[in-house]
Amino acid sequence: MTTPTGVGVGWEARADLVVVGGGVAGLTAARAAARRGLTVLTLSKGGPTDTSTQYAQGGIAVVAPTGDSVDSHVADTLAAGGGLCDEDAVRSIVSAGPHAVAALTDLGAVFDRGRDGDVARTREGGHSTRRIIHAGGDATGMEVQRALNAASLPVLFGAAAARILTDARGVTGVLVLDERGLGVVHTPAVLLATGGLGQLYACSTNPAGATADGIALALHAGAAVADVEFVQFHPTVLYARGGEGRRPLISEAVRGEGARLIDSHGASITAGVHPLGDLAPRDVVSRAIAERLAVLGEEHVFLDARHLDGFAERFPTITASCLAVGLDPADDLIPVAPAAHYSCGGVVTDVHGRTAVPGLYAAGEVARTGLHGANRLASNSLLEGLVLGERAGHAAAEERAGLRVEATDATLPARRRADR
Ligand SMILES: Cc1cc2nc3c(=O)[nH]c(=O)nc-3n(C[C@H](O)[C@H](O)[C@H](O)COP(=O)(O)OP(=O)(O)OC[C@H]3O[C@@H](n4cnc5c(N)ncnc54)[C@H](O)[C@@H]3O)c2cc1C
Incomplete structure (x- = not known):
């Protein structure tokens, strides 16, 4: 036919x-x-x-x-x-x-x-x-x-x-x-x-x-x-050296609950960039990260969620993704970088x-x-x-x-x- x-x-x-x-x-x-x-x-x-x-x-x-x-x-x-x-x-x-x-x-x-x-x-x-x-x-x-x-x-x-x-x-x-x-x-x-x-x-x-x-x-x-x-690049995607294809997302809700974006020196990424700070729109935060990485010559920044109570209960999927690569958000900084997310x-x-x-x-x-x-x-x-x-x-x-x-x-x- x-x-x-x-x-x-x-x-x-x-x-x-x-x-x-x-x-x-x-x-x-x-x-x-x-x-x-x-x-x-x-x-x-x-x-x-x-x-x-x-x-x-x-x-x-x-x-x-x-x-x-x-x-x-x-x-x-x-x-x-x-x-x-x-x-x-x-x-x-x-x-x-x-x-x-x-x-x-x-x-x-x-x-x-x-x-x-x-x-x-x-x-x-x-x-x-x-x-x-x-x-x-x-x-x-x-x-x-x-x-x-x-x-x-x-x-x-x-x-x-x-x-x-x-x-x-x-x-x-x-x-x-x-x-x-x-x-x-x-x-x-x-x-x-x-x-x-x-x-x-x-x-x-x-x-x-x-x-x-x-x-x-x-x-x-x-x-x-x-x-x-x-194309929206999400600011906080779990970083792995050489990682390609689908990468685990670290939801913005983590920042919504109080986690902070910092560089390898512990300095805030978004201070002075936007009135909403780490909760600025995604393009603003992704750009701020890209600029900081270019200045430092590094491949990722960090999300600090160590001070949040009950992280594992509130974010079980994210906790599992982190544990799978040997990181516990209660004790460790989470390495993150922007990645393609939404059309x-x-x-x-x-x-x-x-x-x-x-x-x-x-x-x-x-x-x-x-x-x-x-x-x-x-x-x-x-x-x-x-x-x-x-x-x-x-x-x-x-x-x-x-x-x-x-x-x-x-x-x-x-x-x-x-x-x-
Ligand atoms: C990790 C992640 C986290 C997200 N978090 C949120 C969030 O918290 N809140 C929110 O609002 N949005 C979020 N989004 C975005 C949101 O999930 C998507 O935009 C939305 O689910 C898309 O739904 P959809 O039905 O358009 O497409 P999809 O859910 O992607 O479904 C597409 C379908 O099309 C099929 N398909 C594709 N091409 C063909 C073809 N040629 N022939 C036949 N079938 C085909 C696929 O097999 C699939 O079944 C997130 C996205 C990701 C990836």
């Missing part, structure tokens, strides 16, 4: 919507579209936890019910974005945060609570107040992924989207490579939720699959891409995940909605994945319903239906 592009394929299937990606944005979108009656096929080139979502530590930024406001969260986001955010998009997404988190909680996600029984909130770089909710101490992403995996429709794992097919009316299908070889899924709608691009760099916090696939797929389909020059730009969409190509949607890290501008505010990305995933799934259901195709059972091999 041959596709309209002349590529030979070995199998074919049909769906109303193909969601590419099994992280927070993709699974949220797939649920939203399926609830509205679409037959959805979700693809992931990795397994159930091969996502950036799984590795998220600090939490989800969401306006707190007291002592906080949408205006304050918007102001912090705009300040971090260096004047390049789209204020209307920021307000739209931030305002939807509490509802999106409530929906996730309804699915079974459990967030940490303080001694008073209320949901606990921490602070991260660029935030003017404690509004970051978290789970498992520093394992927020693991809990988000767990809850979504448990509540989601089956996902076709080990299946990579290789090309979006279009004609003059928009999307007509997607070429997919899986264990059966190259196949085509006929569909009027494709939703890209392929995550980021950190693995294009030598050192990154991102998993192996973060290779910018969604950007390449969108460009080939004729969609616009913007702001891809704004602020991506496929241009509106705040409903629509691109300019009919039938092509994008949500999550792969999308450029205008929320992040030149620099994402900490913990705004899980928020964006939840909000845009829901909206894009909804938009696909509203707009492409008239073009629905007859889905085939062949789309999901029986063995994979049980996979989660």
Whole structure:
């Protein structure tokens, strides 16, 4: 069999919507579209936890019910974005945060609570107040992924989207490579939720699959891409001499709880650099570290968390990463350096995940909605994945319903239906 592009394929299937990606944005979108009656096929080139979502530590930024406001969260986001955010998009997404988190909680996600029984909130770089909710101490992403995996429709794992097919009316299908070889899924709608691009760099916090696939797929389909020059480097990634590939993150929440960034002489890195000090936006802190390292001719600075009570309980994931290389944060300074972390730009969409190509949607890290501008505010990305995933799934259901195709059972091999 041959596709309209002349590529030979070995199998074919049909769906109303193909969601590419099994992280927070993709699974949220797939649920939203399926609830509205679409037959959805979700693809992931990795397994159930091969996502950036799984590795998220600090939490989800969401306006707190007291002592906080949408205006304050918007102001912090705009300040971090260096004047390049789209204020209307920021307000739209931030305002939807509490509802999106409530929906996730309804699915079974459990967030940490303080001694008073209320949901606990921490602070991260660029935030003017404690509004970051978290789970498992520093394992927020693991809990988000767990809850979504448990509540989601089956996902076709080990299946990579290789090309979006279009004609003059928009999307007509997607070429997919899986264990059966190259196949085509006929569909009027494709939703890209392929995550980021950190693995294009030598050192990154991102998993192996973060290779910018969604950007390449969108460009080939004729969609616009913007702001891809704004790659956020996280200031505090565990340093190892010669370490490459995925490196463990030391969450900003560690600084939020009082840890200090110092150089090899014990001097503060951010004193006099920014009024928020060590909790300045990430680009500011990463630049300050890079400048200090250039002056000293060294490869890393240190995070001093030795004075924090209960570090291991509050940050079990980070403690495990440190112990694995022979460091105990209670006694040792933690060597850290900046590494590629987050793609602020991506496929241009509106705040409903629509691109300019009919039938092509994008949500999550792969999308450029205008929320992040030149620099994402900490913990705004899980928020964006939840909000845009829901909206894009909804938009696909509203707009492409008239073009629905007859889905085939062949789309999901029986063995994979049980996979989660
Ligand atoms: C270490 C770390 C810590 C973080 N901490 C936080 C935090 O505390 N708070 C916060 O808000 N954000 C955090 N982030 C960022 C946040 O986790 C991500 O931006 C977000 O989870 C991205 O979700 P997503 O659904 O867009 O993509 P992902 O969760 O990365 O999922 C991408 C999916 O697409 C699939 N895929 C990719 N290409 C293809 C293809 N060609 N075909 C088929 N499937 C494909 C992948 O297999 C995967 O299933 C962190 C990120 C990292 C790496």
